[in-house]
Amino acid sequence: MNNTVTKRSKLLRLAMWLLLIGAALAPVWLIYEWYDFAKSMPDRGWNFQVYRIIGLVVANLIFSAILATMAILFLWVRLAKSLPDLQGWHLQKPESEFRASDAIDGYSFNDYLAQEDRVFQELDAYINGPWASHSPGDYSRYHQDSVCNPATIADRNWNRSHVLRAANPIGGVLLIHGLSDSPYSLRTLGQRLHAEGYTVVWLRVPGHGTSPSALAKVVWQDWTAAVQVAMQGLRAELPKECPLILGGYSNGGALSIHYTLCSLEDSSLPKVDAIVLFSPMIGINPMARITRVYHTVALVSRNKKAQWSNISAEVDPYKFSSWPMNANVQAWAMTKTVEKKLATLEKSGRMAEMPPVLAMQSMVDSTVVVPKLITVLFDRLKSESSELFLFDIDRVDRLSNLFNLSFEKKIFPKLKRTDLPYTLSVLRNSNPESRQVLVQTRDGESWEEQTTDMYWPESIVSLSHIAVPIPSDDRIYGTSEATADTGLSLGSLTLRGEPSALLLSSSLFVRCRHNPFYRFMEDRVVGWLSQTIREQTGTRNQKMQV
Template identity: 40%
Template structure:
C-alpha cells in the first residue's frame, strides 16, 4: 500500500510530467506553425538569383585558417573581391539605365566612385595624434561611417574602416557568416588601430551591429589583464537588443533544404540596387546578431560582478527614439544604466512633436515614459533632441546631467524638415549632404542614384525595390548634433583636412 506522502509525491511528479509534455507539444506546434508560415510567405518572393545563391570561398572564417593580422585580412579581402568580380559581375547593353550593383557601369556599380567603400580601408595622416576603428552595421559596408571617419581624419586621427565578413560582396554571404567571424575580424582591426594609436587616444566607433561589436571588443579588453582598453566608445543606433523573434531564425534550416522552401532562409529578397547595402536579407544575419546580444549581455554582467566595469571608458551613444530595427530602449536599460560615473552621454533623437502631427502617431509614440528620463540615480548625461515646443519645427537639446533634477536647453539652429515625422535606425550616421543617402540638395549629390530622396507615388506592389526606400528616412537632419558631440570628445588638434583620402 502506497504511503500518503509517496502518493502526494507521485501526483506531483505526474503533474510535472504532464506539464512538461504540454509545454513541449506547444513548443513543437509553435515551431511547425512558424516554419510553415515562413515557408508559405517566402514562396511568394522573387526567384533567387546569383547574389542570393553564389558561394564565395575567400571570405574570413574564424578558426585555424583565419589570418594572424590585419595585413593578412586585407590580402584575403583582395582575393575575395577578385573572386566576386569573376563570379558575379557582368556587363549588359545600356548599363547606365540599369539599377543593379552587379552590372558593370550601372548607376549602382560601386566602381563608379573613386574609393571602393565596400572594402576595408586604412588612412594614416602624416602626423596623427590618435587612432579610430570604425565598425559598420548589418548588411551594409564601411560607407555607413564614411562621414564619421572623415571627421576623425580632420582632427588628426589615423582611421581604420573595417569591412566585416559577409559584407560588401553578395547577400548570400550572410547566410553562412557567424558571430565569431565578425569578432575575429574586429580583433584583427583592433590590433591594427591599437598599434597606430601607440600612447595616443584610441577610439572605437560602431553603428548598429558594429556598435555591438565595439562594445564586445571593449569588454573583452576589460576582462584581459594588460590589454589596451579604448579611451572612448562611440555608438550609433547600437544593436544592444533586437526583437526576440530573431532567436527563432535558426529554425528555418529545418526546411530550407527542401526544394519548395529554398527561399525560406530569406526574410527579404529584392533587386540589389544599393551599392553599399544589401536589399536582400537572410534570417541567419538576424540570428547571428541575436547571438551577439546574448554574449555581450552575459559578458557585461560578468565584468560588472567582477568589479571590472569601473575601468570602462566613457560611452557616447546616439539613438533614435523611433527605431524599427533594434530595441531602442536597450541602449539605456541594458548598457547605460549599468555604467559607472565616467562621463558617458546618451543622445536621444525624439520624434517630431509638432502639434499637427500628433493625430497620426500610434499611441505608444506619444510618450517617453519607457525611457524613464526622470531617473534620479543616473550616472550619465541624457541629451534629448526635440522640438522647442509643439508649435514649432525648431529643435533644441534638453540636457540633463547626473544628479540634476532639471534640464538645461542648448540651441541647435536646426529644424525638422517638412513632412519628416521621425528619424530611423538607418538615418543616424548620415548627414543631409550625403551624396547617396542625403536629401538630394547638396552640390555633391549623385543625381543618378538618389536613394535618400526618392519620391515615387503610385499603386502598391508595382515596384521591385524595397518599400523602405520610399518611406524610411535615410539621412539625419540633425547630424550637426552628432558632429558637435564627436568633435567635443576628440578635442582640439591639428587639422589634417588636406591629408590624402
Template identity: 40%
Template sequence: MTARYWTRLGLSLARVVAAGLVGSFVTALGVYIYLLDKRPDLSVWHVADLDEEFTADSGISDFGQYLALEERLFTQLDRLVYDQVPVGPENAINRYSRGSLSDPDRWPLNWNRSFELGHEQPTAGVLLLHGLSDSPYSLRTLGETLQQAGASVLGLRIPGHGTAPSGLVETRWQDMAAAVRLAARHVRDAVGDRPLYLVGYSNGGALAVEYALQTLEDPSLPKASGLVLLSPEIGVSSVAALAVWQGRLGHLLGLEKLAWNVLLPEYDPFKYGSFAVNAGDLAYRLTAHIQQQLGALQQRDRLADLPPILAFQSSVDATVTASALVANLFDRLPPADHELVLFDINRRAEVGSLLAEDPRTVFGPLLAKDTRSFDLTLVTNENPESNRAVALTTAIGERSPGAATYLDDWPADVY
C-alpha cells in the same frame, strides 16, 4: 457515472484537443514553408560561395594580411558573381551588372572595401564599424569629417559585407569580432600613444562594446579611450533566437530559400537588399554574449574600467529601442563619464498622433530617475510652436536639465 468514467472521458477529450493542436501546427508550418519556398528564385548573389572571406580561423595575424585577403575576395566576387550577370538594359540598376547605374565601381573609390584616411600628424585614431548588411560607405562622411579634424581613420569592412548577400549566410559574430581586433591593433600602431576611439553604428556599435569589454579580460588588446555608439544593437528581440530554425529546416528539406528572411532586388551599391536568416541569428548571439560579458564583469566590479561611452539614439527607433539600450547597457554601468543622447520627434510637425506611443513615455522616466548613472541629453524643439532644436542635458543625479544648448532648426524632412 463513476469518477473513473469522467476521468477516461477527460483524457479522451484532451487527446482530441492535443491532436487538433498538433495538426493545426503542422498545417500552419507546412503553409509557412510553402509560402517561403514560393518566393522568387535565388540569384547568383544569393548562392555564391565566397570562401576567400576572412574568418576567425583564417590564420591572419595583422591588418595587412586582412587587406590582402580582401583583395582576393573581391577578385573571387568578380569571377563568381559579376561575370555571371548579363550587361544590358534589363540590368540597368543591378549592382552586380558591370557598368550599371548601381555598379560600385562607378565611384572613384569602391566604398564596399575597407578604407584608410590617414593623417601626417594624427591627434587620435578612429576605427569605424558599420551596421549589419551595410558597408564602410555608411560611415564614410563621418570618417572624412574626423580626418579633417586631425584623426587617422580606418573604416573596416566587416566580414560578410560589401560583397554579395550570400556572405552573411555563414559568417559568425566571432569572425566579425576577430576582424575588429586586427583593425584596432592596426589603428593603434598608426597613431602610437594617441587616443584610440571606436565608432560603431547598429551592429558595429555592438561590436565596439564587445571589443571594449574584451579589453578588460585581455591586456594584449589596445584599450580604447572612448566609444561612440550610433543606434547600437544592444537589445534584440528574443524572437530572433528562433530564426536559426528556419534556416536549419530549409537545410534539412533541401529548400535553400528558407535561409533567407528577405529576398529583394540588389540595386543599392553599398547595402544588401536581401537579408539572410543567419544575419539575424548572429545579431542575437552577439547581443546575448555581450550580456554575459557585462554580467561577469559586473560581478567582479570591473565595469568602472570601461572607457567613456557616448551613445546617440532615436526615441522612436523600432529596431534598436532606447529602453533596451538603457536597460541592457547604461543601467548596468557604474556612475562615470557616460552620456546618452536621445532624439525626440519634431514636435512642431504634429506627427505624434501617428505614433502608437509618445516618445515621452521613453525619456520621461529616465529624466525623473535620480539614480541614473549617466548624463542624459534630449534633443527636442525649443517649444511645440518652434522649429528650433535644443539640447537639454540632465547630469548624473539630477532630475531637471541645465541651460539649453541651441542648435539649428529641424531639417524640413525630419520629423
C-alpha cells in the same frame, strides 16, 4: 540537392506529417476519454481514471504545441515560396572570405587587407561571369554599367576596408559598420576625424560588401575576430601614447562593446580609451531567436528561399537589400553575448574599468530595442564622461494626431532617475508650435537648455535607425538636391504604385535615410572626444606622478 540531403529531407517531412496527424487526433482522443470516464465512473477506480485523464491532457497540450508549430512552419514555407527567385548573388559568394580560424599567430591587419583583395577579385569574377546575365537594367549593384555600381558612384569602393593615416596622429579610430552594411555608412564621420588629426581605419566586417550570400553563411565569431585583428593593426600604426577609439554603428556598436569587454579580460588586446556609438545594437527583437530553425525549414520544404526573410533588387551600392535569416541569428547571438559579458563585469565589480561611452540614438527605432541600450549598457556605466544623446520626433502640434507614441511607455520610465550615472541629452522641439529644435541636458532633477538654429525639415517627422550617421548632403542617401548628380536618390525616392509591383521594400520609400542634424551631431562627437581624451590623459599623468 545531393542524395544524402534529399533522404534527410524526406525523413524529416515524414516525421512532421506523423506528428501533424498525431496532433490532429489528440483532441479527438481526449474527448473520447472524457466520455469513457463519465460512463465508467461507478465501475472503475477514480485514481486510475484521473491519472489517465491528466496524462491525456498533457499529451494533448504537447500535440497542440506541435500543431501550432507546424502551422507556423507551414506559413513560413508559404511565405518563402511567394518570394522572388534567388539570383546568383543569393547563392554564391567569394570563398576567400576571412574566418575566425584564419587569425592564427602572426596574422596581421595587412594580411586581412590582402585577403580582402582576393575576396573582391572573386566577386569581380562572379559579376563579369555567371552573374552578368542576372542583372539587366540600370539599377543593380552587380552590373558594371549601372548607376548603382559601388566602384564608380563614389570616390572609391566603400564596400572595402580603408585606412587614412594622419602625419602626426592625436589618436586612432576604428570605425565598424552595421549589419548588411559597409564602411560607407561611417565615411563622413571618419573623414572629419582624420581632418581633426586622427588615424582612421574603416573595417569591412566579414560577410559584408560582397554578396548577400556571404551574410547568409557568416558567423558572429568571424566578426569579433576581424575587429581584434583591426584593432591590433591600428595600435601598431600609432605612437604608444596615442589613445584608441572605437566607433560603431548598429551591429558595429555591439562589436565595439564586445571588443572592449574582451580587452578587459585579455591583456594582450589593445585597450580602448573611448567609444562612440550610433544606433547601437545592444538589444533586438526576441523574435530574431526563432529564426534559428531556418535550416530545418529549408531542408524540410526543399526550398532555399526559406533561408531568406526578404529578397529584393540589389539597388543599394553599399547595403544589401535582401535579408538572410542567418543575419537575425548572428545578431541575436551577438547581442546576447554582449549582454552576458556586461552582466558578468558588473557582478565582478569592474564596471568602472569601462571607458567613457557616447551614444547617438533615435527614440524611434524599428531595428533595435532602445530601452535595452539604457538598461543593459548605460545604467551600468560608472564614467561621468559617458553621454546618451537621444533624438526625439518632430512634435509640432499640427501633426500630433498622426504619431504612434507607444515608444514613450517603454523609454520615458527608464529615464526618470535623477541620479543617472551618465549625461542625458535630448534633441526636441523648442515648443509645440515650432519645428525649431533645442537640446535639453539632464542635470539631476533639472534640465539645462541649449538653443539652436536647426529645424525639422517639412518632409521628416523622425529619424530612423539607418539615418543617424548619414548627413543630409550625402550623394546617395541625402536629399534630392544632394543626390541630383549621381542619378541614385535612395534618400528621396518618389516612385508610386502598388508595393507588390516592385522588387523593392516599401521601407525604401518611407524610412528616413539621412540625419538633418548630422553636422551638429558630428561637432558634438568631435568635441566630446577631445574633452574625454584630455581628461583621461590628465588622469593618467596624475597617476604617473603619484
